[in-house]
Amino acid sequence: MVKIGKIELADFPLLLAPMEDVSDPPFRAVCKEQGVDLMYTEFISSEGLIRDAIKSRMKLDIFDYERPIGIQIFGGDEEAMELAARIVDTTQPDLIDINYGCPVKKVVCKGAGAGILKDIPQMIKLTEAVVRATALPVTVKTRLGWDEDSKNIEEVAERLQDIGVQALSIHGRTRVQMYKGVADWTLIGKVKNNPRIKIPIFGNGDIDTPEKAVEYKNRYGVDGIMIGRAAIGYPWIFREIKHYQKTGELLPPPTVEERIDTCMRHLTKSVEWKGEKLGILEMRRHYASYLKGLPNVKEFRMKLVNGDSLDELKGILDELKEQQLQLV
Template sequence: MVKIGNIELGEFPLLLAPMEDVSDPPFRQVCKENGADMMYTEFVSSEGLIRDAWKSKQKLDIFPYERPIGIQLFGSDVETMAECTRIAAAVNPDLIDINYGCPVKKVACKGAGAGLLQDIPRMVEMTKAVVDATDLPVTVKTRLGWNEETKNIEEVAERLQDVGIQALTIHGRTRAQLYKGEADWTLIAKIKNNPRIKIPIFGNGDIDSPEKALEYRNKYGVDGHMIGRAAIGYPWIFNEIKHFFATGEHLPPPTIRQRVEATKNHLKFSIEWKNERQGVLEMRRHYANYFRGLPHFKDYRMRLVQSLEPDELFSILDEVLAEFDGYFLEKIPKKVEYAGID
């Protein structure tokens, strides 16, 4: 049984990665319904939270069905991170996660996210301040290092464990790689096999099929997988992996009807969570992903992204079902390109 503090996650948990502009409550809902064992909020700016910024505060919204769920924080100032930890803990998440992995220039080059990989003493100081600021379990998500010449994840793992983190997720790329090339899991396995490391180690990067999930579980010995891009438009991947682990067989791919229903549910909750206009606008980024690979979908997509009326949107989705019901799509869609923040 994998545990983070007192949180029991099963024998081999599948975690939904925190992704900026993607993993909001509506998206998390469809992933939870399809087998995600633990999820995280989009990352929350400590500076924004201290300033009481509306966008940062809204990212603290969590719902009972999501549990267990962690709030992910990022920042460059130690005292500010400690203070925003206390603010985040007040909404009663199951844990606090610190982002030391974001490679985006506007974050990493300002001393936050993956930028802390260039200043390990400051990373350790910040982590200890967060741990001391809450009774909740604190976890970390990071990368192998800043670049190929500075892969310092072994030192990072040991020192962060020493100051009290209770789990570590490692993305198998350096900051310099961004999301390019293949993730290197060999160092992740080395951390897991380090006799000093007692906390759960989760691997992240390129898990996009049940076969790869099983291969990487067996080959690298991690405690669980964190899945990001492969879940965008395809939340079924979590249950597909679990079924493959248990039986060695594939679940049937989601039908067009299942894709339409998932899209409708996503849209419905997006509207309920925010408001009609904002919910409709924020859903626009998801339509192409839910129906990736469907021939001649472009015209439907254009109509979906142009409409502001929920009733019209649901009607268009009904049209998609009527035209394509019974059409077979590939089991796993083409990889979604995600250049956001995780």
């Protein structure tokens, strides 16, 4: 069993990565249905929380069926991070996660996200401010380093553990790599196998099949795996990995009916949470992933992207399901 503070997780937990504009409650709901063990919110700006920005506050919404769940924050100012942690604390998540991995320029240029990888002493100060502000477990998600010449994740892991961080998720790329190239898990394995490291270490990057998940578990010895992009439009990856790990057998892929029904549930939850206009607008980015590989869907995908009412979109999905079932 893997423990983060008092949170008890499965033997080899699968985590849903915090992804901006993706890991919202509707998306988390369909991933939870498929067996994910620990989820995180989209990352939330510490400055936005303090300013009471509506978008930042909305990201604090969590639900009991999602537990255990962590709220992820980012920022480059100690006082703002401490205040944000106190605000997050009042919403009673199971843990607070700090984002030191986002490579996006608008985040990095503020000395936040992966921008902090250039200044490890400041990373430690920011982390201490958050740990000081809450009784909840504090965890961190980060990268191997800023670039090829500064892959200092082993030192970073030790220092974060020493100041009270209770788990670490490591993406196997540098900031300079962004999401390009192949994730390097060798350093993740070194961190996990460092005799000084006692906290759980979760690996992240390029896990997109059950076989790869189990292979990396065995090769690098990580405590669990965090999955991000591979779950977009395909939440079934969590149940597939769990089944393969348990039995050594691959589950058949989800049926056409299951894919379209899950897409419909995701859409419905999106509208329930955000309202019809915004819920429909923000769901548009998901259709191509849900329908990937299905025959003759181009026309339906265009209709879905242009539809502007929930009833209309449900009708299009029903029509698509009928067409696909006739093709089987």
